[in-house]
Amino acid sequence: MYVCLCNAVTDSQIRHAVEEGATRMCDLRAELGVAAECGKCACCANQLRKETLVQMGANHPGRAAA
Numbered sequence: 001m002y003v004c005l006c007n008a009v010t011d012s013q014i015r016h017a018v019e020e021g022a023t024r025m026c027d028l029r030a031e032l033g034v035a036a037e038c039g040k041c042a043c044c045a046n047q048l049r050k051e052t053l054v055q056m057g058a059n060h061p062g063r064a065a066a
């Protein structure tokens with residue numbers, strides 16, 4: 001589903017970017033343009049970011065989820 005309509009960014013793209021190292025909102029903004037325009041997607045994108053980090057921590061117990 002689309003999370004950021006301004007830049008046509010999907011939840012899958014956000015999850016993938018976080019998994020690839022874009023672990024902060026500023027990383028997602030720089031990489032995908034999330035929340036760089038109207039900002040309405042920021043809350044949802046941040047939630048996805050956090051969920052992905054938790055899942056990464058669960059899948060890789062040795063890796064700390066920030």
Ligand code: FES
Nearest residue numbers: 004006037038041
């Ligand atoms: S919906 Fe993402 S910046 Fe507008």
